[in-house]
Amino acid sequence: MSEPLLDAQSLRKSFGRTEALRGASLSVATGEVVAITGPSGSGKSTLFLCAAGVLRPESGRVTYNGQLLDDLDEADRSRLRRRDFGLVLQFGQLVPELTAVQNVALPLLLDRHDKAESFTAARGWLERLDALDLADARPGEMSGGESQRVAIARALVSGPRVIFADEPTGALDTVNSERVLQVLLQVARETSASLVLVTHENRVAAAADREVVLRDGCNEQHVDA
């Protein structure tokens, strides 16, 4: 494999006495779709959050585009997450007080983009995700599938190079799950973005180019098909 765009090596991370990661690794090439799978409590989400620069591992290294994330201060890490990474979490995690279009525009507004342009871009992504009619709705007024599409629009509005999605279809029925997965795959393909999916769903894992299986905070030994 050529130089990975994102490379997390030998990560260790504990929460209290619980060792969530015990040397887990994850490499992602440009445009690659990688599924992180494994049983509950195997460290999938912790690896995902460390790789996305949300959590700091106690040891090991995470590099993005050749840059060691540990060398960045908190402001630079936040900027990186807003500009280069797009995060989709299982339950959308939208800001409940804001409308859909305000939620989607938020990363651009935080990055001090022009207000009108930010809202135009937000509406464009909502339209793309077949959710423009939800523009003025608040998260409490949306179904699970609708808020997940809005959350995806928000993750994509900055044109991320890596899309991180933690159980993006976990709360959805089969048909909505298929729809959300296809949107993520299609956008990743069209924009040459990498896509990192945490999932316990085999359908989602099957859609990935490669599967990284975790068990007890470590990578399951790789077995060729």
Add this chain to the structure above:
Amino acid sequence: MCTVWTMAIGHVLLGILERGAAHGYDLKRIHDERFPSAKPLAFGQVYTTLAKLAKDDLVEVAETHQGGGPERTTYAITEAGAESLREWLAATESAGPYTADELVRKTVTSLLRGTDTRAFLQRQRNTHLAVMRDLVAAQVDATTAAASIEIDHTIFHLDADLRWLETAAERVAADRTRTA
């Protein structure tokens, strides 16, 4: 078991004939199009089934055409056939039993003789995932609800197998920890 399967094929053919009379070749073609994940019907199987349906008065010969080529018999569904089809569609199917297949036998045998079962289970998962990948792609291309439903059925069964493989790997890992 064989009789049940033959009758299911018979009723599928009745379902096709209910939309209009057809000859054996068309029945085979339509069946194979409707059920792409099923084994394609052999011509012999179609004609044997039609003969049985005719004997039971569920279909009748509508027309026999003999041109330059082989004789072609067109079959039509009878009123008794339509009634039998309605009964078949209304009756629920039994849930299982799910007998141990080759995969289960191999895993259990491997575990009991101390082979590296986890590596086998992971390889098997990769094989299942590859088929799942093709089906998920086929699902995206499916244009009708009937086609989607047919693909869903295989996907859900594969998914059940994959969950079983994951659980088996879990149990093997737990067993190894316990006996270490």
